[in-house]
Amino acid sequence: MISVRSLLSEHFPSDVEIMQLSELTTWRTGGPAVSVTVTSSGMLADLLGLTFGEGIPWFILGQGSNVLASDTGCEEVIIRLSGNLAKTFWRPLENSWILKSGGGVHLPSLSGAACSRGASGLEFAIGIPGTVGGAVFMNAGAYGSAVSDRLKRVSVLDFRGSEDIIDRDECCFGYRFSRFQDEKSVITGVEMLLEFDDPDVLRSEGKRILDLRRKKFPLQYPNAGSVFRKPEKSVSPGKLIEDAGLKGRRAGGAMVSEKHANFIINTGDATSADIAELIEIVREVVFSFSGILLKEEIRYLGRRN
Ligand SMILES: Cc1cc2nc3c(=O)[nH]c(=O)nc-3n(C[C@H](O)[C@H](O)[C@H](O)COP(=O)(O)OP(=O)(O)OC[C@H]3O[C@@H](n4cnc5c(N)ncnc54)[C@H](O)[C@@H]3O)c2cc1C
Structure with missing residues (x-):
């Protein structure tokens, strides 16, 4: 761990640290790991190029809300997205908003911001405590909607640091599945299309969903949401x-x-x-x-x- 940390620190002096995974996961468990916070696509490409060249394993972590991390830590370098990779841009069209979001954006905050702006389609995500990248990777969803529903395209960097833009239809979305689960890539950003709607209506729908979730889920304890997948569509x-x-x-x-x-x-x-x-x-x-x-x-x- 020390030698990987030294090597990474030579290239990214102020962005490498040893963190406890218990601080980075919502179950609040897990041991030490080397963590690098990346703030731009260029920096991420450099890091991925370096890890590829040096044979260093890595793991991209969002909010750690769907991860069980080993008590003994991990040899993978933890990559976290911040700065320019956690920004959003909104552009109005005739009846809808084009939303460009970095992979590191906090999903509940994005959902709340969309409601306030009068952009409909992300209300379901208000209580899903992940990042946009993690949500696309998992195709997170609730109440009959999923992150893939409003998606137009996804930007990724592959394990060598090469950029690609993938249209929604090529993402192989399914129930809690996307092609990114079978690939070694980092989701750096997404583009979504959200229709205009009344902010008051959207905010009250968001509040209704949050109230429902507070009643249903044990949110006062550290957890990682649903542990098991549905074995079949209708079986809980x-x-x-x-x-x-x-x-x-x-x-x-x-x-x-x-x-x-x-x-x-x-x-x-x-x-x-x-x-x-x-x-x-x-x-x-x-x-x-x-x-x-x-x-x-x-x-x-x-x-x-
Ligand atoms: C209280 C609670 C409620 C929840 N409710 C729901 C729910 O209603 N519906 C639902 O679907 N899920 C739910 N979850 C689970 C979880 O929040 C989602 O799966 C979420 O999308 C995970 O995002 P994350 O950023 O935390 O990902 P992480 O947990 O950090 O990572 C999950 C996986 O995604 C990968 N990943 C993360 N970011 C990226 C990226 N940028 N590029 C590529 N891969 C990436 C990681 O490597 C990892 O394999 C809940 C969890 C909690 C704690």
């Missing part, structure tokens, strides 16, 4: 977990939420190992109870504990 993992009697089940400081069974919460002193153990327990018990094998929606970072 939360219901399967609840029916298997797992609400309140614990492993160390990790617990299956009493409020929403597809959430695993950190009750205060959970480790990633506790969470990983509980994920396996849930999978096994649900399988023996229902014959359905649940798969994770969350992503792993570093060695599996």
Whole structure:
């Protein structure tokens, strides 16, 4: 870790630091990692060129709201987007807004800004605590909408640092899926088309959604949203977990939420190992109870504990 840090510091003196992944993930677990904050596409291209040339593994982290990071940290260099890669530009057309957003933009803030501007289509995202890049990677969604719905194109840098612009139709979006999950690239920005609407109507829809989520989800505890994917369109993992009697089940400081069974919460002193153990327990018990094998929606970072 030290030698990678020194090498990166030579090239990016003020942007490299050792961080605890527990500070960078919403589960608030995980050990140390070298982190580089990049503020422009040019800087990112230089970094990716360097990591490619030196054979240094990396992991692009947004808000860490869908990631279980190893307690022992990771050998991957953590890349975080900031500065010019976390900016938005709005341009009005006749009946709609063209929105250009950097991959590092905070999604709930963007959703709130869109509502206030009278740009409709991102209200559903107001409570999804990720970045635009992470949301496109996951094709995050809620209440029947997904990030891909309003997308026109996505800008990426590949693992060598070469730029590409990909039209929506080529992104292979599906349920919590995009082609970027099968590629080693960084989503640096997106272009979206959002229709004009009444800001008051949009703001009140955003508020309705936030109220709904506060009632439904255990937001007072560190968590990573839904842990498991829907096995089929109409089957809810939360219901399967609840029916298997797992609400309140614990492993160390990790617990299956009493409020929403597809959430695993950190009750205060959970480790990633506790969470990983509980994920396996849930999978096994649900399988023996229902014959359905649940798969994770969350992503792993570093060695599996
Ligand atoms: C309280 C709570 C509620 C949630 N509700 C929802 C919900 O309603 N719907 C939903 O879909 N999800 C939900 N989530 C999960 C999560 O917020 C989303 O998946 C979100 O899109 C992840 O974004 P992120 O920036 O945090 O990504 P991270 O968690 O940091 O990363 C997730 C994956 O995306 C990759 N990634 C991140 N940024 C980039 C980038 N710029 N380029 C390429 N790859 C990138 C990472 O490498 C990683 O593999 C919730 C999570 C929490 C904690």
